[in-house]
Structure formats: C-alpha cells, structure tokens
Amino acid sequence: MPFRYLVLVYMVIYFLGWVVFTFWWQIAAEGCEAKExxxxxxxxxSLETMTTIGYGVADPFFDDCRAVIPLLVVQSLLGLLMDTVFLNLMYTRLSTAFTRASSIIFSDTAVVFEEDGCVKLSLRICEVARRPIIEPIVRMYAVWHQDLPEPTELVDVDVRPMVLETPNISIADGKLFLTLPTKVVHRVDSVSPLALAPTKLMGIDDFQHDMACLDYLEILVVVSGSCPITGNSLEARHSYSKENLRYKSRFAPCVRILEGAHQVDFEAFHETVPLKC
Incomplete structure (x- = not known):
C-alpha cells in the first residue's frame, strides 16, 4: 500500500474511534442521569480522552458517577494501544531496508577481459542516495545446475563463493566506497568456480567457449551494510546470466568533474566499450 494511503487509513481509524466512543459517552451520561x-x-x-489534551467540558466526571469510570479507562487504554500499533507500523514502513537497498544500483552487464595473462570478470556498483550506507561489503557466488544420473523435473543446484580481487579483503576489510562507481573484480584462476578446467591455462576465448557450453549459469552479487538513519541491516542483490557477459570489453567512463566536484553520469553508468586488440 502506498505511504499516503497508509496515513489516510490511520486517520480514518482514529476518527471512527472518536465517533464510536461519542455514542458510548452519550449512553453513559443517560445512565448517570446527568445533564444531557x-x-x-x-x-x-471522546477526543480529549483519547488524545489526553485536557478536558474542555464542564463536568467530565458526571457528578462523581462511577458508571463512567470503566468507559474512561477502556478508551484511554485503547488510545494508547492504537498509538503504539500505528507508530510501530509507521516506523517499520519508513525504515524498511528494502526501500533503502533500492538506492544501490548494479551495472546491467558484467565485462570479461584479459589482464596480466589472466581472465578477469568485472562489474560496477554505485549508490544514488545522498547518505551512503555504513560499511558496505560485497560478495559474489556462482550458481549452476549439476547433471543428475536419472532424468527428473528437479535440479541439483550448486552454489560456490567467488574470491574477489577487488575489493581486497586485506585492505580496509574489503569495505566499499559506493558514493562513486566502484568496480568489483574476480580473477578466473585455478581456484575460481568459473574455471571448468582448473589445470588448464585459460585464455578469454577458452573461457567464452566454456561458458557457452553450460546449460545454466548465474553470478549472484550481494551488497550488505547498515542504514545510516535507522541502523537496520540491509542487503541488495543482483544476478548476471551468461547473456549478461560482455567479452573483451571494459566499462565506459561515467564520472565528470563539475565545479571542482565529482558528478556521476548514470546514463553512461551501464555502457561498455570493446577493448582494442
């Protein structure tokens, strides 16, 4: 439900509560034989009782009539309960981690290139919010389906973590600075889950051929951290399939200097350019 509708529902419920107790107060006044x-x-x-703003009526005690005491207690407790429930729901809605995590964006594609005689896979991450999340870290996993000896509708899913070359966990504990576009790099070496033949010296053409032979491949990227306002933990996820890999390419520049400050061009954030042979 949109936030504006949620606030409207809260207001209607409060108003209906005041109206319902209005009739009960009239009934209580008749039972006490008090002034009409x-x-x-x-x-x-009813409004003053539930909101505790102070009584403005001449005699809220109905000439010391004891019959109105239970009604006064019930409405006061109900008002406290409604305040507790609605404020908790409002806080939960405003501080939801899902909304905050949506400020982290991932590049639409991942690039594969060869550097220093090794195949590497890279993607780009950035945050669009003015207040960056606290101590963000990134993890990557390779997900594929294993072949089963007997035909079945079910699949055997294999999930393996991928060691990151950048960010280096030994530097700043692998924490990211997401205010500017940050590259995450994985080296496809002998210990990489993407190396289907670990003992073989692999080039980028060999890697592309191996990926094409896989029936299913998903590279899952997870960024986790804490919200700077509420302190709640949050997590953003994005996945790349075989079709999202761009071979022999690199990311295009997407940051310009404007009036002495860095400005990110998010239209160019997802662009890639082919590498020169």
Missing amino acids: LTFRRAFLL
Whole structure:
C-alpha cells in the first residue's frame, strides 16, 4: 500500500474511534442521569480522552458517577494501544531496508577481459542516495545446475563463493566506497568456480567457449551494510546470466568533474566499450 494511503487509513481509524466512543459517552451520561450531553460535547469529550489534551467540558466526571469510570479507562487504554500499533507500523514502513537497498544500483552487464595473462570478470556498483550506507561489503557466488544420473523435473543446484580481487579483503576489510562507481573484480584462476578446467591455462576465448557450453549459469552479487538513519541491516542483490557477459570489453567512463566536484553520469553508468586488440 502506498505511504499516503497508509496515513489516510490511520486517520480514518482514529476518527471512527472518536465517533464510536461519542455514542458510548452519550449512553453513559443517560445512565448517570446527568445533564444531557450533546453530540458535539460528547465528541469533544471522546477526543480529549483519547488524545489526553485536557478536558474542555464542564463536568467530565458526571457528578462523581462511577458508571463512567470503566468507559474512561477502556478508551484511554485503547488510545494508547492504537498509538503504539500505528507508530510501530509507521516506523517499520519508513525504515524498511528494502526501500533503502533500492538506492544501490548494479551495472546491467558484467565485462570479461584479459589482464596480466589472466581472465578477469568485472562489474560496477554505485549508490544514488545522498547518505551512503555504513560499511558496505560485497560478495559474489556462482550458481549452476549439476547433471543428475536419472532424468527428473528437479535440479541439483550448486552454489560456490567467488574470491574477489577487488575489493581486497586485506585492505580496509574489503569495505566499499559506493558514493562513486566502484568496480568489483574476480580473477578466473585455478581456484575460481568459473574455471571448468582448473589445470588448464585459460585464455578469454577458452573461457567464452566454456561458458557457452553450460546449460545454466548465474553470478549472484550481494551488497550488505547498515542504514545510516535507522541502523537496520540491509542487503541488495543482483544476478548476471551468461547473456549478461560482455567479452573483451571494459566499462565506459561515467564520472565528470563539475565545479571542482565529482558528478556521476548514470546514463553512461551501464555502457561498455570493446577493448582494442
């Protein structure tokens, strides 16, 4: 439900609560044989009781009539309960981690290139919020399906973590600085789950051929951290399939200097350019 509708529902429930107790106060006044209580005065009494803003009626105690005491207690406790529930729901809605995690964006594609005689896979991450999340870290996993000896509708899923070359966990504990676009790099070496033939010296053409032979491949990227306002933990996820890999490419520049400050061009954030042979 949109936030504006949620606030409207809260207001309607409060108003209906005041109106319902208005009639009960009129009934209580008749039972106490007190002065006739008009709807307007009864509504004000109901409003003042639930909101505890102070009584404005002449005699809220109905000449010391004991019959109104239970009604006064019930409405006061109900008002406290409604305040507790609605404020908790409002806080939960405003501080939801899902909304905060949506400020982290991932590049639409991952690039594969060869550097220093080794195949590497890279993607780009950035945060669009003004207040960056606290101590963000990134993890990557390779997900594929294992072949089963007997035909079945079910699949055997294999999930393996991928060691990151950048960010280096030995430097700043692998924490990211997401205010500017940050590259995450995985080296496809002998210990990489993407190396289907670990003992073989692999080039980028060999890697592309091996990936094409796989029936299913998903590279899952997870960024986790804490919200700077609420302190709640949050997690953003993105996945790349075989079709999202761009071979022999690199990311295009997407940051310019404007009036002495860095400015990110998010239209160019996802662009890639082919490498020169």
